[in-house]
Amino acid sequence: MIALYLLLFLFGLSSAQTAEKVGDVFPIQFVSKGTSDVVGTDTPLGKRYVLTHPGATYIALHFSRLALVKGDAIEVSDADGGQAYTLIESGKGKGAAFWSQHIKGDTIVLNIFTSGRNRSFFEIDEYAAGFESFFETICGIDDKANAACYSSSFPNAYSTSRPVARLLINGRNLCTGFLVSGSNHLLTNNHCIQNTTDALNTDYEFMSEAPTCDSLNSQLSYRGTIFDGATFIQTNVALDYTLVQINLGEPATLYGFLELDDQLAAIGGQVYIPQHAMGKAKQLAIFSTEADDAIDGFCHINKSGNYGCGGSASSNVFYLCDTEGGSSGSPVISMVTNKVVGLHKCGGCSSGNHGTSAHIIRNEVASIILPPATPTPANAATPMPVIAPTIGVPPPTAAPVPVPAPVPAPASIGTTISPVCGDGICDISSENCVTCPSDCNGVQDGKPGARFCCGCGGINPVGCANSACNSGAFFCNTSTQCTASAPAPTPIASPIQAPTPIASPIQAPVPVASPVQAPTPIASPIQAPVKPPTSCLSSGTRCISNSDCCVGVCKGNGTCK
Incomplete structure (x- = not known):
């Protein structure tokens, strides 16, 4: 059997990719x-x-x-x-x-x-x-890598891939699917889910990711969050798509959803494919070492047409991003718009990988997955356009069309996931069960022996070593471990601003005193003029008063004594 697979690999035969x-x-x-x-x-x-x-x-x-x-x-x-x-x-x-x-x-x-x-x-x-499957359809070098490899170098591609799920169908077949609406609608291939029974008996597993870029990856490794069962909505064999709706839980609230593009992808546009190839934890195909993609080393839409899987009934897009069995149902996403331009369905080395153009599928499911437009009241008056005056006014200048930011050339693959509390990933470099309990699991009360804290903090910090750090809705993503207990970090106080000087209250203006004049000298009181002394009257001389007499006595008879 292995020899047959190798023979197919050597001849590079194209074939419809099936559920693995x-x-x-x-x-x-x-x-x-x-x-x-x-x-x-x-x-x-x-x-x-x-x-x-x-x-x-x-x-x-x-x-x-x-x-x-x-x-x-x-x-x-x-x-x-x-x-x-x-x-x-x-x-x-x-x-x-x-x-x-x-x-x-x-x-x-x-x-x-x-x-x-x-x-x-x-x-x-x-x-x-x-059982572990060993069949691969990689042509040349496998350019896929763990999703964590791109958390820093291509953060938009990494975060956009969150709504992509690993599907285990009827207990034995693996595919990929992705959310396409806020109402938990999920899209995959018809050759993965064909009917109501398949939809009901599928495990939809989100955020199964290896913790680091270099982590070993294998089939059904790194358990994510599983949503059990869905309602079958509709399918199309020729276009090879099936739409279901997850009933229990709200995965779209947790992981978001992808938008289907409404037009055929342009030839030469850069694309990437988040996928669960062979049922492994999520991988991204961003780079391509194929000759057709040598211009910059990225995956591209190389051609499109009504041939390949689906024949004349389907408009397909072709690309050389690496895929494998189990990648069926993966989204082919534009690097520029982050919209889905194709639903991956076929693999092979001769004509390349291809998928149904997303705009055709969108035309069929838009009435189901898109919210209805707000109707305009029938009696609403249509406002008449106001014509701007033109006399003496220069013609308006068209607003400049923004130029898309250039996509960086292939760079060395990073391994660090930006720590953001609430993103569903416990990054122990800055998060733990005390500072970010929504991301990091932990028990900080009860019996001392049962206490633990995912991350490097709290009581009995365990980094990611405890299995509870990667169970249920918790995902601990780091390559380092804690080596000693560390107290929960003290929140960093906001820097104290220098106090703004308080202005002294404005006093009512003090009246400026008029300059003090030098005091006018007070005139000495004017004395009555002193009569110049006269000669006094001698004794026996007639007198009027005592003062007239030299002896000072004027007798009663009017003479000086």
Whole structure:
């Protein structure tokens, strides 16, 4: 078989890329009542069943019947109790058979919780066990790389790829898909999901990414967040697309969605493809070492036309970005606009990879995925245009058309993810469970032995070493680990601004005193003129007053004494 694959590689034959088969299905009689291949053990709350398939990369169970009474439940997990999810009532099948969400590893555990009435029942008639696929269709050098490689060098391409999901269909086939609306519509190939049963029995796994650029990447590695099951909306075999809508949860709120372009892509335009090739954690194909792309080393739209996969029924775009089995359903995205210009569907080395032009698919699904336009009231008056005066006014100058920023030439691939709290990635260089609990998992209370903090901070910091740092909705992305406990960082106070001087209150103006005049000298009081002394009267001389007499006595008879 390997020799056949190598022969196809050497001859470079073009072929339709199919859903990548990565699991075999095995029959089993696994029931809660009666004869069963798997025997349960009693627990205080019910029963525990363990199924192991040595060497399996994952296990998924096919429930032919599930009927749990209200209050009863089945917890499905791995051997360590991780990757857990819960089934109640009749599960997502609503009475019909269904495939359960897959569990990575070679062991799957069912814990049955009952209310003691023993009326619940389940029956599993087959299970899928995953295997590592080795088939590749890479032509020349594989130019794909882990998504983390581009978090710094191409941050727009990296962030735009968040709505891309890994699909495990019916427990055994792998493809890629991506969100195309805020209402959780997802687009993939018809040869991946063909009908209602396929849509229901698919695990839609978002943000499965290797933590660093150099991290080893393998099939179904680096568990992301899984949304279980979807509603089938519509499909088109000739255009090879299927549209579904995820029912439980709001992935578009968490990861956003991609916009389908409304026109055929121009020849020569740069493109990139985020994908889950071979079911690996997300990779991006941005560069191309093929001769047709030698002008700058990037992937391009090399040609388009009504030939190739889909024939005359489809307008296809062609490119030489590397893809593999499992890449089917990936978006081909314009580097300039970040809009989807193609839905990848075919691979090969002779005519190149190609996909259905996104503008054709958009024409078919726009009424479903696009919000309706706000209608104009029927009685609304249409305003008459106001004509600007032209006399003496120069003609208007057209606004300049912005020139798109040039796309940087291939550069060395970076490994650092910009730390932003709330982006779903725990970057331990600056985040931990205390400073950013939305990104970094942790337990900081309760028993001391159970406390841990993802990142380098809080109580018992573990970096990314604890499996809980990469479970559920948490994703710890770094290549370093903490080596010692460190206290939660003290928030950096905002710098204290120098106080603005407070102006002294303006006093009412003090009247300026008139200059003080030199005091006018006060005149001495004018004395009555002193009579010049006269000679006094001698004794016996007639007198009027005592002063007339020399002896100072004027007798009563009018004479001086």
